[in-house]
Amino acid sequence: EVQLVESGGAVVQPGGSLRLSCIGSGFTFDDYTMHWVRQSPGKGLEWVSLISWDGTGTSYADSVKGRFTISRDNTKNSLHLHMNNLRIEDSALYFCGKETYGAGKIEDWGQGTMVIVSS
């Protein structure tokens, strides 16, 4: 059974930094492109970032480009999102997701970890 477990969410002040993590199990982690998707309370889904299976390819939403960095450690089946210069509008539930190979769909999701940016 595929499992994705996020952690690292916290309350942080504007301008602060945070690192989110996602541990995958039940599948061959280094075969898959991984994503971060966020959702502010009561709002829609916002795609944040993706990283290719080997970490050589990354992409970001314009809203986080230059502030967030996605990374992975395939030896530890882990995905990370390094978030710098956090803004109030970054407050959201952050999901990690596993993309099905060759199909574009994010078929497996974690339960999410909450980030609150507040002074």
Place this chain on the structure above:
Amino acid sequence: DIQMTQSPSSLSASVGDRVTITCRASQDINNFLVWYQQKPGKAPKVLIYAASTLQSGVPSRFSGSGSGTDFTLTISSLQPEDVANYYCQKYDTEPRTFGPGTKVEIK
């Protein structure tokens, strides 16, 4: 970047009704579109991918159509368990933008 829009933003329909949600891309995305269903407090669930391919395990009352810029998700006979938010997402290129969502309720 390609923008995604959805209509309506919300709808209320009776059990058994046919429900149609539209997703539009600002540029041609071929058929690189996924539809997700999200219930409160839950992660999204894939319903349709490649615009019209039904995800395994999803009831056949859900169907998708379209190509290029205009796409449709149809629920042929709305059921109480279909109350949820529905999102389209493009995956032709990055950014993998989601549509703003459609809230479906029972009348």
